[in-house]
Amino acid sequence: MIRQEKLMEVLDYIRRFNDENGFPPTVRDMCRDLKIKSTATAYDYVNRLKEKGLLEKAENKKRAVVVRGNGSVRVPLLGVVNAGQPILAVEQNEGYYSIPEAEFKGEDLFLLRVHGESMIEAGICDGDKIIVKRQQTAENGEIVVAMFDDGTENGATVKRFFKKDGKIVLHPENSSMDDIIPENQASIQILGKVIGLMRSFR
Amino acid sequence: MIRQEKLMEVLDYIRRFNDENGFPPTVRDMCRDLKIKSTATAYDYVNRLKEKGLLEKAENKKRAVVVRGNGSVRVPLLGVVNAGQPILAVEQNEGYYSIPEAEFKGEDLFLLRVHGESMIEAGICDGDKIIVKRQQTAENGEIVVAMFDDGTENGATVKRFFKKDGKIVLHPENSSMDDIIPENQASIQILGKVIGLMRSFR
């Protein structure tokens, strides 16, 4: 079973090559860099890795090997939440970010930059980028991004979601702030559930 | 300047193709999906994008176009910090994660899973993964990962770094905990500076 190590070395090489170059290696690249003497050997390695399900490979295509899950998913940053004007049109995003897919496997995700201190006690700080899974409903206790229209108080906010006495309560995790129970309950719209966050100390 | 749009469409296509398939498209892929009638045309587009510096391309290589900066950097998760046994050998990592390079451009980065509540008031919670830039020194007020050996109290911790009266002070951001001023100052070793974090609510 010593050969197993060689296989893993190849797998790792493919991953690294892809990271560094932006495209996958050819069998000849592997030969050169891994001191393999024959393209047939490298070809064999790749096929064995494929059989083990450790990578995908399209037959007959050039440079078409891909290590399963390169580990990231691209997600759009849609805007700022909990301040003045909230989310803009979907297409006017501020760019895409890559986040680790291992953690965030949802289908329809987006990012929002948080403004304000209303969730500070849940560890969500001003400037954080929250990862939101788009959905229209929420369970009790989940942190959500919600929109409502209550005269002056309107826009999108991040709050913990509760349903109390048939009414939706948006609870800030900040002991100096009060729960929000929108008058116009019908106007409340859940945009999604917060499933993660990223922060950059700078 | 209407053609500019077509170019951008191609650029976007290449990006998307790469994201979806894990490897770049060929000129023929572009023709099929973008309704371009000739490979020479697609070839032209790619070269023009290259001249504008919007993508890189290796001559004569197959599928060797790459849109500058796919937006992510791979970083190893090295272990757990601030609990029992801390960081293991570098090679025994728990896998790699992709983080957005736009935010975290440092050279030598790694991740650590945080255990404990000692930095809760800085918004760093139990279970968070912190992004650490490897360096041996620190400035006053920076959050660092440090190791020291003080008899019973030893291991790696995340703390805010201060230097007071010539002594290094490791300050927990938790009002119920006291500053740590290791007796054996010589044993203090800065492993890196915390430059970001990721959290997954699950």
Place this chain on the structure above:
DNA sequence: AAAAACATAGAACAAATGTTTGCAATATTC
């Protein structure tokens, strides 16, 4: 030790794909 299974090499082949060339269509300039 022979047999069988496996791993690797070297070379040749075939398919995929980048590149060039010449021409037609379209837009731009004068």
Place this chain on the structure above:
DNA sequence: GAATATTGCAAACATTTGTTCTATGTTTTT
């Protein structure tokens, strides 16, 4: 509107690169 430049097309060509074949060495099994 003619001249000129730009853009796009089709087909041929050239290179890269996946794949196959056969031989040889190496390990495992009988």
